Amino acid sequence: MKRKSTAPEVKTKRAKMESTQLSSVGGQAEEAVHQPRNAVTIRNILLEMGVRKYKPRVIDQLMEFFQRYVRDILEDAYDYQQHAKNKTMGPQDIKLAIQNKLAYSFLGPPPPELTSALAKDVNRVPLEKISEAGIPPPSSKFLLTTPNFEVKTNDVSDEDDGR
Secondary structure, three states: OOOOOOOOOOOHHHHOOOOHHHEEEEEEEOOOOOOOOOHHHHHHHHHHHHOOOOOOHHHHHHHHHHHHHHHHHHHHHEEEEEEOOOOOOOHHHHHHHHHHHHHHHHHOOOOHHHHHHHHHHHOOOOOOOOOOOOOOOOHHHHHOOOOOOOOOOOOOHHHHHOO
């Protein structure tokens, strides 16, 4: 349940500018409609990264990813809070949820030791010797110059003329 603020809504100079600012999307200038704060933040991040041209759907997709990610984190944190029989969700619940999400959702590269061990196993098998004539060309069915179609001839006889 959201708390309603009793303070009157005051638009800052920046908020007014963001709601009336012209946005350049895909190289076309168009009047910016009132966008959610998250959309404006994502647009600003893209601009800071040097991304000037993008399709309008990019911001929607990034916002959807952001909201889904945060919702999953909060759901996991709520489960941890319930499991610990705490009355309120604490920062330790959110930290644990983020750690678990990172551990199972975003995989990093394998450790260098594992990569070198796998490379040693593969390199134990020697390569085949190349004959003096060099590497033989692939069979004709794999060549790019091989025709991959048949020409159908249309032989029309005098009897089939329809006269």
